[in-house]
Amino acid sequence: MSSNSRVYGIVPSKRLGRSLGVSPIPFKTCTYSCVYCQLGRTTNFTVKRQTFFPLKVFEEELKGFVKRHRYDFDVVSIVGEGEPTLYTPLDALIDLCKSITGKPVVLITNGSLFWSEKVRKEAKLSDIIMPTLSAWDEKSFRTIHKPHKNLSFQKVFEGLKKFRREYSGEIWLEVMLVKGLNDFALEELKEKISQVESDRVYVNVPVRPPAEGWVEPPDEETIEKAKELFNAASIETPAASRFIAAGEGIDAVLNVIKRHPMNEEEVRDLLTSQKIDPKPVLEKLRSCKNVKIIEYSGRRYYRYTTAE
Numbered sequence: 001m002s003s004n005s006r007v008y009g010i011v012p013s014k015r016l017g018r019s020l021g022v023s024p025i026p027f028k029t030c031t032y033s034c035v036y037c038q039l040g041r042t043t044n045f046t047v048k049r050q051t052f053f054p055l056k057v058f059e060e061e062l063k064g065f066v067k068r069h070r071y072d073f074d075v076v077s078i079v080g081e082g083e084p085t086l087y088t089p090l091d092a093l094i095d096l097c098k099s100i101t102g103k104p105v106v107l108i109t110n111g112s113l114f115w116s117e118k119v120r121k122e123a124k125l126s127d128i129i130m131p132t133l134s135a136w137d138e139k140s141f142r143t144i145h146k147p148h149k150n151l152s153f154q155k156v157f158e159g160l161k162k163f164r165r166e167y168s169g170e171i172w173l174e175v176m177l178v179k180g181l182n183d184f185a186l187e188e189l190k191e192k193i194s195q196v197e198s199d200r201v202y203v204n205v206p207v208r209p210p211a212e213g214w215v216e217p218p219d220e221e222t223i224e225k226a227k228e229l230f231n232a233a234s235i236e237t238p239a240a241s242r243f244i245a246a247g248e249g250i251d252a253v254l255n256v257i258k259r260h261p262m263n264e265e266e267v268r269d270l271l272t273s274q275k276i277d278p279k280p281v282l283e284k285l286r287s288c289k290n291v292k293i294i295e296y297s298g299r300r301y302y303r304y305t306t307a308e
């Protein structure tokens with residue numbers, strides 16, 4: 001097991017319980033470069049779908065993970081280091097996850113490619129889809145997501161609505177609220193949200209270090225107002241539970257932070273659970289060129305990086 005595992009571990013999630021993460025794309029390969037992205041700025045900007053890794057890799061890693069950690073998780077989440085619908089054949093990957101684990105599969109996506117019939121057809125096999133809707137027009141779309149030049153708000157929004165009409169599984173919409181960018185347009189967002197007819201709506205705010213240092217969460221009052229208006233639940237508080245990662249020691253930490261920055265407490269907890277002394281690993285992380293240390297909201301975070 002290396003720090004490049006595609007099946008990277010169990011991440012505690014407020015919405016999903018214990019979620020086994022599968023990442024089908026290389027680091028920061030995305031159709032957007034959102035200002036709030038917890039992974040930093042997008043380094044591989046694309047809308048071209050590819051088989052970035054052969055299915056065999058996922059099959060071997062899933063079987064290996066289940067053998068070592070049993071079935072101690074609630075769902076498999078296809079998510080990771082960028083936009084997972086860029087992976088094809090996504091339907092075969094979803095099928096594989098289901099047949100090996102027997103668990104429901106959740107696709108966490110920015111929803112930017114549902115205008116493509118092929119993407120809609122492949123994504124349909126998931127049990128739950130969690131797309132993003134944080135903009136309400138072209139200007140807000142460009143400011144918040146900094147999308148690939150081939151994408152427009154209307155194209156993405158119409159694609160999402162089309163997918164809703166064709167898909168019989170659950171859609172859990174996520175609205176990321178950012179101070180000064182969309183927290184003043186709750187009525188406009190509400191109108192767009194209602195058109196999607198999702199099964200659930202979640203309000204999220206940047207709780208981990210964002211790509212752009214100036215990004216801030218809205219104030220509490222606005223978050224509460226948004227929840228009420230959208231009839232939404234909130235996920236801004238991180239789940240209090242333990243990470244279980246593929247690999248050991250520094251490899252385990254790298255496997256998680258490539259997809260999910262961790263604060264120092266979470267790193268210590270993960271290493272202690274592996275019966276590894278956190279001190280030397282933390283020292284190694286601090287001098288590792290692929291790790292960026294960021295102080296955010298009074299906490300020290302470890303984030304994977306290639307270019308910054």
Ligand code: SF4
Nearest residue numbers: 030033034037082110
């Ligand atoms: S938040 Fe998601 S969609 Fe936005 S840049 Fe990051 S990985 Fe891409």
